[in-house]
Amino acid sequence: MSHTLIDNIGLLVTNDSSIDGSSLGVVENAAIVIENSLIKWVGRTGEFSRGDVDDSVDALGRCIIPGFVDSHTHMIFAGDRGAEFRARMQGESYSAGGIKRTVELTRAASNDVLLTNARRLFSEAMSSGTTTMECKSGYGLTVEDEARSLSVARQLTEETTFLGAHVIPKEFADSQDDYVDLVCGPMLEAVLPHAKWIDVFCDRGAFNVDQARRILTSGIAKGLQARLHANQLEHGGGVQLGVELGVASVDHVSHLSDADIAALAKSTTVATLLPGAEFSTRSTYPDARRLFEAGVTVALASDCNPGSSYTSNMPFVMAVAVRDMYFSPEQALWSATKGGAQALRRTDVGHLALGAKADFSILKTDSYIHLTYRPGVQLIDEVWRHGSRIH
DSSP: OOEEEEEEEEEEEOOOTTTTSSTTOEEEEEEEEEETTEEEEEEETTOSOGGGOSEEEEOTTOEEEEOEEEOOBOOOOOSOOHHHHHHHHTTOOOOGGGHHHHHHHHHHSOHHHHHHHHHHHHHHHHHTTEEEEEEEOOSOOSHHHHHHHHHHHHTTOSEEEEEEESSOOGGGTTOHHHHHHHIIIIIHHHHTTTOSEEEEEESTTSBOHHHHHHHHHHHHHTTOEEOEEESSSSOOSHHHHHHHHTOSEEEEOOSOOHHHHHHHHTSSOEEEEOHHHHHHHTOOOOOTHHHHHHTOOEEEOOOBBTTTBOOOOHHHHHHHHHHHSOOOHHHHHHIIIIIHHHHTTOSSSSOOSTTSBOOEEEESSSOTTHHHHSTTSOOEEEEEETTEEOO
16 A cells, blocks of 8 residues: 655644644644555654655645635536626625526536536635535526536536526526426436535525425435525525524525524534625625534535635635634634535545545645635645645
8 A cells, every 4th residue: 555654744733623622633743644545644743654655745844734625616607797796896786686697608508618617616726725625506497407517517526516496597487386396306307317415595586495495305305415505695594494404504694593593503504604705795794603602513615606706715715704704713724624524424524534535735834824814825835635736
């Protein structure tokens, strides 16, 4: 078996609380050994015999963190909505209706165009330290276009999500129940070979709670795992529905009641916050302290999409979370790594404990705090995935 030693790590973040009792599981003056694609050993510099390794890398005293786990993206689309963004920055408010423009462009695009654009975004994300990405459909909204969108996504990630219930397409504006029937029937059947998850945008201008319940339970009955967009634009019943159905994650959750937070705290459902959406729409940021104080598991994700959060950069997301959502740097890093993994119900990524995938970044600095302290600066020096350097 192949063994690679990463030595002379100034500060190693493992997210293994058994190491030091903290959520980040920090080791100073550290080293790790990779066996094939997995973490084989974690310890101090000089404690592992170099005679037992095939290759070694000197980290030069820099910080190593787990690879980011971006658990919420919309990367299968064509075109962009730059003109919409410009208009919104001049005072127009965002609504779910803007999605319909991307639907038109995506339906008209070839599979090659969709794949090329998605590959660009995935590469962009990986260069900034993301090693695991979820990817949704939702810009096709026909049986054929949702199936081919997920087929494209499946070429890039195993974390594929069927979001046929993104908005009601214009051709069903006067027959919403018929569209729900389509999503729960022929569309769901067509996407099953390509999807792992099912999701619904349960909010103003999209789907109500009863429609979301029907769609999610239909997907669960077919073997898909569930997640949910909820409470982005206004307070509603989405969070309570997510907890009721035991979904892996409720995402956005910008408008939360005390009852919502209490329900999340008692559940296994992760609250995934998406600071890029508030940043790009000038919306009010939720105060994450309420969630942390209640003991809710929190994730951070990019929400990369062409309308309301056109970023794939997780360090930027962390910086906004710290600045405007009252995360600590430690909470932001954990939420962008292990929190994201829990939102995907993954135990093999988001941390660097023994047996985890060797997915990590070597920073250009000796502290993870600089990721949020120096926003907009490229501090990711090397990115490793499954034990091999990819950037």
